[in-house]
């Protein structure tokens with residue numbers, strides 16, 4: 001391939017990017033409790049990676065109730081907004097673009113992280129997963145089934161967080177409706193047994209996402225600055241399952257998103273081998289490209305070659321890279337030079353501090 005599709009600029013009505021390499025959202029646990037505010041180390045980390053066409057930040061809590069991990073940033077206090085202003089300023093100074101990922105973990109939390117309160121969820125069903133608390137890993141508990149008032153509060157929290165994102169200088173925001181967290185818990189039949197307008201039918205289980213998008217728009221935020229992330233074939237993580245309605249549910253969501261004029265839709269290929277899982281869709285980009293009219297980001301286990309190919313094949317517009325971005329801050333320059341990639345150290349993904357965070361070197365001869 002003479003010209004690499006990944007390295008060509010991308011222009012749509014909503015996005016103007018210098019290349020098609022996206023940094024996937026990744027929790028790195030460097031924004032210390034109890035403030036959950038990004039600090040100067042976080043500024044340096046994103047600045048180092050600013051040559052990506054688009055950076056998507058780590059999952060960022062929309063409220064105090066949204067918390068599920070320690071040392072993860074939020075965007076619901078003035079101190080957090082100030083911290084993010086430094087991040088966006090540093091990225092923009094390098095000519096980069098950055099979206100914040102807006103997150104509510106739902107039942108993937110623990111009373112130890114919520115001042116003793118039970119986590120919020122569509123239904124009182126324990127995912128039987130592990131969460132990392134201030135005193136180490138603990139088993140999740142049975143969450144509280146959200147009242148309609150609590151659902152309205154979460155919707156309002158997302159709308160406020162969206163306004164805060166603009167105040168913090170972000171180019172946009174991504175709703176984290178993926179990976180087994182709150183929205184996904186509503187979408188999935190095994191975690192949502194509600195009998196009101198947020199449970200039962202596909203339309204009802206998908207409703208929260210559209211309510212949140214409507215509320216963000218009603219708060220005065222242009223939906224052209226909003227993306228959404230979905231992981232349709234997630235199976236076996238955080239209590240998520242695939243059943244006969246899973247793919248039809250995501251088909252419904254994706255088709256309906258066409259009416260919302262979002263900045264993009266961000267999809268993940270299955271994290272695990274689902275070729276033997278009944279009803280799972282193993283080829284997400286191929287399946288959803290014909291259904292979605294807007295900008296499509298695809299993610300999960302892509303390398304330079306596969307990334308170039310998926311764009312050349314017309315199955316995605318942009319490719320998000322996660323783990324490769326941890327240890328290759330200059331991933332774009334390495335792709336340009338066909339340079340080897342550095343391996344990341346899993347032990348320091350969430351470890352705190354400089355080590356394994358901002359100390360991965362750039363190529364010496366990087367342009």
Ligand SMILES: Cc1cc2nc3c(=O)[nH]c(=O)nc-3n(C[C@H](O)[C@H](O)[C@H](O)COP(=O)(O)O)c2cc1C
Pocket residue numbers: 024025026027028058059101176178179229268299300301302320321322323324349350
């Ligand atoms: C350390 C780490 C933290 C992650 N945190 C998030 C997150 O906050 N939000 C999210 O949507 N995905 C998160 N992910 C998933 C990544 O965005 C991505 O989907 C995954 O790493 C697969 O892409 P890759 O094969 O390019 O790494 C995380 C992944 C890793 C490795």
